Amino acid sequence: MPVRVVAATWVLPGPDLPPLRDGAVALDGDRIVDVGPRLVMEAQHGAAERVDAVLLPALVNAHLHLELSHLAGKVPGGRGLVPWIEALVAQRARRDGAIEEGMARGAAALREAGVAAVGDVTNGLGSARHLAREGISGTLFHEVYGFTEARAAEAMRAASEARNRMGPPGPGLRVAPSPHAVYSTHLPAAAALLSAGPASIHLAEVPEERAFVAEASGPFADLVLRLGLDPGALRPFGRSAVGAVSRWLGPGTLVVHAVDLDDLDVATLRASGATVVLCPRSNRHVSGGFPDLPRLLAADIPLAVGTDSLASSPSLSPLEELAVLHQAFPEVSPARLLAMGWNGTAVGAPEVGRLAAGTAPGVLSVPLEGADPIDPFAWLLRAQAPGALSWLARHRPEDRA
Numbered sequence: 222m223p224v225r226v227v228a229a230t231w232v233l234p235g236p237d238l239p240p241l242r243d244g245a246v247a248l249d250g251d252r253i254v255d256v257g258p259r260l261v262m263e264a265q266h267g268a269a270e271r272v273d274a275v276l277l278p279a280l281v282n283a284h285l286h287l288e289l290s291h292l293a294g295k296v297p298g299g300r301g302l303v304p305w306i307e308a309l310v311a312q313r314a315r316r317d318g319a320i321e322e323g324m325a326r327g328a329a330a331l332r333e334a335g336v337a338a339v340g341d342v343t344n345g346l347g348s349a350r351h352l353a354r355e356g357i358s359g360t361l362f363h364e365v366y367g368f369t370e371a372r373a374a375e376a377m378r379a380a381s382e383a384r385n386r387m388g389p390p391g392p393g394l395r396v397a398p399s400p401h402a403v404y405s406t407h408l409p410a411a412a413a414l415l416s417a418g419p420a421s422i423h424l425a426e427v428p429e430e431r432a433f434v435a436e437a438s439g440p441f442a443d444l445v446l447r448l449g450l451d452p453g454a455l456r457p458f459g460r461s462a463v464g465a466v467s468r469w470l471g472p473g474t475l476v477v478h479a480v481d482l483d484d485l486d487v488a489t490l491r492a493s494g495a496t497v498v499l500c501p502r503s504n505r506h507v508s509g510g511f512p513d514l515p516r517l518l519a520a521d522i523p524l525a526v527g528t529d530s531l532a533s534s535p536s537l538s539p540l541e542e543l544a545v546l547h548q549a550f551p552e553v554s555p556a557r558l559l560a561m562g563w564n565g566t567a568v569g570a571p572e573v574g575r576l577a578a579g580t581a582p583g584v585l586s587v588p589l590e591g592a593d594p595i596d597p598f599a600w601l602l603r604a605q606a607p608g609a610l611s612w613l614a615r616h617r618p619e620d621r622a
């Protein structure tokens with residue numbers, strides 16, 4: 222196939238790489254041959270097509286729950302995490318048959334939002350085929366919960382059987398057993414899951430987790446007692462939510478939310494090498510909390526962005542999530558924010574999020590429609606979402622090295 226050269230007003234090659242004004246991408250099908258200034262690319266690869274657009278690598282949504290998509294708009298927030306969870310559980314129990322349709326719509330919405338890789342939390346593993354159909358790669362975090370020892374053991378056994386029945390999840394997808402949270406997964410089970418390899422955990426989402434772990438009190442204590450925990454088994458098991466699991470966090474762990482942190486928690490996360498995934502729109506909806514992004518950046522903690530599910534978030538778009546962080550923290554460089562949306566490594570898809578020769582990470586084109594931004598990163602994060610983006614080249618998970 223002849224090499225196709227596409228020149229654009231701006232080309233953003235990826236995190237830590239300078240944006241190219243009047244840049245170009247040379248493509249062989251969906252595979253990147255070369256990226257650079259237009260004049261150089263034309264001299265090496267032939268005349269370019271011109272587009273008035275920003276070209277950028279496809280995006281990563283590092284935390285969502287595709288299988289909750291049918292609950293969009295059905296779980297009211299603003300009363301705290303425990304009431305939100307109980308409302309979610311009640312809605313889920315109704316099983317109105319819309320789950321598959323919701324996942325199909327959600328997966329299509331991911332493609333329309335320019336997402337090539339995900340960290341998808343699943344209880345039923347049914348999201349895999351919807352993601353695979355849309356060409357989306359990444360990790361299915363197979364979530365285990367059960368706060369009593371017996372329930373956790375039963376959940377671990379059932380989850381293992383479900384994975385054995387499942388077969389291969391799809392091109393570019395892997396399955397990683399994971400605990401839900403410190404208030405819902407028996408600690409030894411959570412430890413085993415976190416130690417076993419890549420894993421994800423909701424952690425320090427709200428201050429009530431700290432009260433539960435450090436004092437065995439607050440709304441989560443009431444919740445586990447309502448769910449049948451023997452009151453004699455309720456006792457403190459750490460200095461904070463982060464402290465409770467710190468020994469088992471590592472570079473393969475995604476720590477989701479990380480809103481309620483003290484200085485020791487921040488230092489612990491930094492030392493662990495874990496990646497923190499921020500989902501600020503979900504935090505606002507559920508509890509009114511918001512992550513302290515500048516503090517996490519100052520600590521040099523690896524970061525990614527996720528949307529959480531449509532049950533707590535208005536869309537599955539990483540760009541829209543980053544736009545909210547941009548509004549909240551205008552002092553943070555827009556280029557640094559975009560890098561959070563290109564963290565393919567965090568979800569086991571390291572080729573996604575960077576226009577590197579020899580890979581097919583997916584290339585997005587966002588039309589400028591006459592705009593002439595000085596900072597294309599800031600332009601992409603405008604409060605008004607950019608015009609419909611399109612895929613100049615699709616991500617090819619089977620092309621992974």
Ligand SMILES: [Zn+2]
Nearest residue numbers: 286423529530
């Ligand atoms: Zn979540």
